[in-house]
Each structure stands twice: as structure tokens, then as C-alpha cells.
Amino acid sequence: MNRRTLLLSALAGPVACSATFPDAPRRLTTAQVATLAALAEVATGGPGLPTASDLAVAGRIDDLMANCDPALVADVGLALDLLASPWVGLVVTGRPGAFVDLARDARMEVVGHWRRHRVGRVRGAMQALLGLCLATYWGDRRTFAYVGYPGPMGAPA
Numbered sequence: 286m287n288r289r290t291l292l293l294s295a296l297a298g299p300v301a302c303s304a305t306f307p308d309a310p311r312r313l314t315t316a317q318v319a320t321l322a323a324l325a326e327v328a329t330g331g332p333g334l335p336t337a338s339d340l341a342v343a344g345r346i347d348d349l350m351a352n353c354d355p356a357l358v359a360d361v362g363l364a365l366d367l368l369a370s371p372w373v374g375l376v377v378t379g380r381p382g383a384f385v386d387l388a389r390d391a392r393m394e395v396v397g398h399w400r401r402h403r404v405g406r407v408r409g410a411m412q413a414l415l416g417l418c419l420a421t422y423w424g425d426r427r428t429f430a431y432v433g434y435p436g437p438m439g440a441p442a
Contacts, residue, residue: 287396288397299346311360312350312353312355312358312361313347313358313361313362313365314344315352316365316366316369317361317362317365317366317369318343318344319343319369319385320366320369320382320384320385321342321343321346321347321365321414321417321418322337322342322343322366322385323384323385323387323392324339324368324384324392324396324414324415325337325338325342325343325346325394325418325422326389326392326420327392327393328336328396328415328418328419328422329342329418329419329422329423333431335425335427335428335433337418337422339427340421340422340425340427340428342418342421342422342425343394344392345421346417346418346421348403349373349417349421361413361414361417364410364411364413364414365414366410367410368384368395368409368410368414369383369384370383370386370400372396373382373398396411396415399411400412400415
């Protein structure tokens with residue numbers, strides 16, 4: 286799976302993950318979902334907005350992954366495993382620690398390091414993960430009013 290496919294899948298959301306694998310079990314591990322939840326809390330929300338946990342962003346992405354190509358899920362899982370690793374945290378930011386154990390400001394610093402990393406695949410992985418979080422967050426009907434979106438048009442009369 287190349288970076289372009291992963292990014293397009295993140296941006297396309299449910300369209301990219303068709304019902305090709307309708308009976309597939311959950312694809313992400315508990316640790317990966319926890320890392321995703323921690324990332325979603327940093328990437329979304331704000332004053333007066335619902336939090337990512339209020340909207341169950343990580344769980345909804347896990348639901349989405351159950352219907353995706355296993356190669357795409359493996360790429361997302363690998364990116365989450367790397368983000369969660371205390372050793373990768375030490376190499377990328379100079380401080381050891383699992384992503385989920387860091388304070389919000391430290392998580393934001395890690396995200397910033399990954400977004401500016403000199404290795405393109407690291408930058409691409411972070412962009413894809415952030416794209417998944419943002420598309421899932423802002424795709425929730427409960428966020429529509431915050432941006433003045435009335436929602437999708439109804440069926441024609």
C-alpha cells in the first residue's frame with residue numbers, strides 16, 4: 286500500500302472502504318484504538334466543540350477499518366504501533382514515552398514532529414492518521430451546526 290493510496294483512503298472515508306469484507310471482525314487492536322483515540326483528542330475539538338471521545342471517533346474508525354482492504358488496515362495499524370512506541374517517541378522527539386501516556390501538550394509536540402519529519406513516509410503516515418480523525422470527526426452530524434452546515438439534502442419530493 287503506497288502513501289498516496291493511504292492518504293486518499295483517509296480523505297475518502299467510507300467511500301474508500303467499501304463493503305467488500307462485510308463480515309470482517311474488528312481489525313485494529315485495543316492498543317491501536319487507544320492510540321488513535323489519543324491522537325483524535327489532539328487533532329479535533331476545541332472550545333465549545335464536542336470532543337473526539339464524545340463522538341466516539343476512534344471506535345467509528347475501527348468500525349470503518351473492519352470493511353477495508355487488509356493491506357490498508359495493516360498500514361494504519363503499523364503507523365499507530367509506531368506512534369505508540371516509547372522508543373519511536375525517543376527517536377522522533379528526544380523523549381521516551383508511549384503516546385497515550387503523554388500529556389496533551391506533549392502529544393501535540395509529537396504530532397508536530399511527525400508532521401515536519403525529514404522522512405516523507407513518517408509525514409505521510411501522520412497526515413493519513415490525522416485525515417482519518419478529521420474526516421470522521423467532522424463527518425458526524427453532531428458537528429455540522431458548528432460550521433454552519435445544515436446537513437445533506439433530503440430525498441427529492
